[in-house]
Amino acid sequence: MSTLKRFFQDTIIYGFATVLPRLMNFILVPLHTEYLGPAGYSINTTFYVWATFFNVVLTFGMETAFFRFFSHSEEKSKVFSTSFITLTLTTILFFILVFTFREEITILVDLRPEYFNYLLGILALDTLVVIPFAYLRATNRPVKFALVKILNIGVVVILNFYFFWFISEFPKHSPDIVLSNYSEADKVGYIFIANLVASAVTFLVLLPYFFRTRINFSFSILKQMWKYAWPVMVAGLAFVINENLDKLLLKEMISEEVMGAYAGCYKLAVFMMIFIQAFRMGAEPFFFNHSKQDNAKETYATILEYFVIAGSLILVILVVYIDFFKRLVIRDEDYWFTLAIVPIILLANLFMGIYHNLAVWYKLTDKTSMGMYISLFGAVVTILLNVVLIPVIGFMASAWATLAAYGSMMLISYFLGRKYYPVPYNLKKIGMYLLLSVVLSLISFKFFRENYLAGSSFVILFLLITFFNERKDLKQILNQ
Numbered sequence: 306m307s308t309l310k311r312f313f314q315d316t317i318i319y320g321f322a323t324v325l326p327r328l329m330n331f332i333l334v335p336l337h338t339e340y341l342g343p344a345g346y347s348i349n350t351t352f353y354v355w356a357t358f359f360n361v362v363l364t365f366g367m368e369t370a371f372f373r374f375f376s377h378s379e380e381k382s383k384v385f386s387t388s389f390i391t392l393t394l395t396t397i398l399f400f401i402l403v404f405t406f407r408e409e410i411t412i413l414v415d416l417r418p419e420y421f422n423y424l425l426g427i428l429a430l431d432t433l434v435v436i437p438f439a440y441l442r443a444t445n446r447p448v449k450f451a452l453v454k455i456l457n458i459g460v461v462v463i464l465n466f467y468f469f470w471f472i473s474e475f476p477k478h479s480p481d482i483v484l485s486n487y488s489e490a491d492k493v494g495y496i497f498i499a500n501l502v503a504s505a506v507t508f509l510v511l512l513p514y515f516f517r518t519r520i521n522f523s524f525s526i527l528k529q530m531w532k533y534a535w536p537v538m539v540a541g542l543a544f545v546i547n548e549n550l551d552k553l554l555l556k557e558m559i560s561e562e563v564m565g566a567y568a569g570c571y572k573l574a575v576f577m578m579i580f581i582q583a584f585r586m587g588a589e590p591f592f593f594n595h596s597k598q599d600n601a602k603e604t605y606a607t608i609l610e611y612f613v614i615a616g617s618l619i620l621v622i623l624v625v626y627i628d629f630f631k632r633l634v635i636r637d638e639d640y641w642f643t644l645a646i647v648p649i650i651l652l653a654n655l656f657m658g659i660y661h662n663l664a665v666w667y668k669l670t671d672k673t674s675m676g677m678y679i680s681l682f683g684a685v686v687t688i689l690l691n692v693v694l695i696p697v698i699g700f701m702a703s704a705w706a707t708l709a710a711y712g713s714m715m716l717i718s719y720f721l722g723r724k725y726y727p728v729p730y731n732l733k734k735i736g737m738y739l740l741l742s743v744v745l746s747l748i749s750f751k752f753f754r755e756n757y758l759a760g761s762s763f764v765i766l767f768l769l770i771t772f773f774n775e776r777k778d779l780k781q782i783l784n785q
Contacts, residue, residue, distance in 0.1 A: 332462065333461075334572050334575075334634050335633070335635065335636055336465060337349060337469075338634075339636055340492055341493055342637065342639065343561070343562040343569065343637075344561045344565055345492070346566075347556060347568065348416075348493050350552055350565065350568040351415060351552075352416060352424060352496075354545075355414045355416070356424055356427065357545050357548070359424070359428050360428060361538060361541035361542050361545055363428060364432060364435050364541075365395070365537075365538040366533070366534030366535060366541065366673075367388055367391065367392055367530065367534050370388070370530040370531075370533045370537065371436060371530070372443055373530075373533055373671075374529065374533075375439075375440075375443045380526075382521055383521045383523050384526060384530075385436065385440060386520065387526045388530065389436045389437075389514075390520070390522050392432060392433070392435060392436055393433060396433055400429050404425060407421060419494065420494060420497055423498065424497070426501050426504070426505075427497070427500050427504050430507070431507075434508055436514075437511040437514040438450065453507060456507065457506065457507045460499070460503035460506050464499035464502060464503070465496060468487075468492065469495065472487055473489070533671060533673055534673075536674040537676065537677070540677045540679070540681075542684075543683060543684040544680055544683075546684040547687045547707065548707075550688065551567075551687070551691055551704075551706060552567065552571075554691045554692070555567055555700055559695065559700065562639075563643070565640075566639065566640045566641075566643045567646065567700045567703065569640040569643075570631075570643040570644050570646055571646065571647075571650060572634065572635070573627065573630055573644075573647045574647060574654055576619060576623060577616065577619050577658075580616060581616070581654060581661065584662075585661055592668065592669065602727070602728045605662075605728050606731065608662065609659070609663070610731055612658065612659070612662055613735045613738050613739060614738050614775070616655045616658055616659075617738045617741065617767070618767060618771070619651075620648075620651050620742045620746055621764055622764055623647070624647075624648050624651065624746040624749055625746075625749045625760035625761065625763055627644070627648070628754060643700055646703070646704035648750050649707070650704055650707060652746075656708070656714075656715045657711040657714070657715070660711065660715040663718040663722055664676055664718060665728070666718075666726035667718075667722075669726060670725050672725060675721060675725075676718075679721070682713065682714065682717065683710040683714040684710070686710040687706050687707065687710045690702060690705065690706035690710075691703055741770065745766070
């Protein structure tokens with residue numbers, strides 16, 4: 306099997322593991338937006354913004370460091386044991402520390418005490434399974450990885466429908482202990498309870514890895530991994546700022562309702578996010594495992610070309626059918642006034658996906674500090690543009706700030722990569738597909754909204770141009 310064919314096969318499996326759970330989670334958006342309203346959805350968004358932030362702090366780049374050292378080390382068991390023991394101990398210490406000062410931190414994150422307790426439980430359980438999940442990916446066990454991920458989100462979806470819909474519609478079929486403690490006025494809390502239960506189930510499924518781990522801790526390996534990992538952590542924190550600070554600033558500078566509506570429409574970009582996440586799940590271990598092959602750079606260049614083609618097609622499809630998706634996903638019209646952010650966020654996320662692809666240069670050359678600086682630059686752009694432009698153009702400022710941040714990070718990473726790890730990317734082809742998708746999307750959104758005949762012709766045009774340009778290469782890859 307060819308290298309590229311194996312990459313696409315693994316990415317499809319990991320993509321399935323990512324896409325199906327995300328799609329299952331996606332069906333919760335209509336449920337939540339219908340029952341919560343923009344203000345309630347704002348609380349949900351705030352919870353998961355802080356969950357993302359603390360998750361980056363708790364994992365402190367060890368997942369990426371694990372892939373780097375596990376793929377090259379002859380002492381793989383020692384790398385696994387060191388990573389696993391380190392994350393377990395730091396998670397326990399973090400939990401004790403935060404729980405001790407929970408009152409002060411609860412005020413800082415603007416969450417009710419019981420919500421913050423749920424957050425702590427979810428963070429602890431999810432962090433403890435990071436290395437077991439990474440081990441499944443690094444040892445090419447995508448099917449088991451996928452099954453556990455699907456189980457997790459399955460529990461989340463089932464419990465959400467149970468708490469939001471089933472209890473109200475069929476109270477006689479619920480236990481008395483549930484009915485006596487059930488609150489119609491506090492439904493947002495049940496989202497967090499469902500997540501906590503799902504995290505606990507996942508932890509129990511992966512618990513055997515705790516007992517398989519031999520006490521084979523190495524301070525020298527930890528020192529090397531930490532040197533590699535801490536810039537990844539800082540870059541992750543900067544990414545959290547780029548991805549989520551806009552929502553917190555909108556809440557503070559405008560209102561909770563605007564923030565909730567913005568976050569709700571932001572969810573319409575989920576298909577692009579799913580595609581990028583699926584790619585990353587397959588690409589990260591692939592890049593490390595194949596870095597020593599003679600044609601590695603040419604392979605990375607080809608992968609980026611097809612990533613851009615697929616991402617550009619997703620951009621065109623989502624913009625063309627945006628009004629269909631808004632009615633399908635966000636049934637409450639109180640959210641729709643922020644819909645104009647969606648094309649901008651889609652393009653911004655495509656730029657971020659390209660950036661992750663380009664990041665191969667600093668990950669393979671152990672220059673993760675460079676990735677940190679690039680991410681920090683993006684965070685500065687995000688903060689400055691939001692603070693300056695929100696008072697001027699409102700919530701649209703946050704969308705444009707996201708596009709500017711991710712676009713600048715993509716360009717900086719490309720030019721630095723040319724110096725430290727030059728990959729022969731075909732800029733003309735990549736630029737052509739990006740420009741074509743942007744032009745078609747702009748024309749569709751501005752002049753042919755809800756004209757699905759014209760919009761569909763744009764999608765077909767993009768597909769025909771792609772087929773004409775790529776038919777020979779695709780045939781060659783499939784026949785290998």
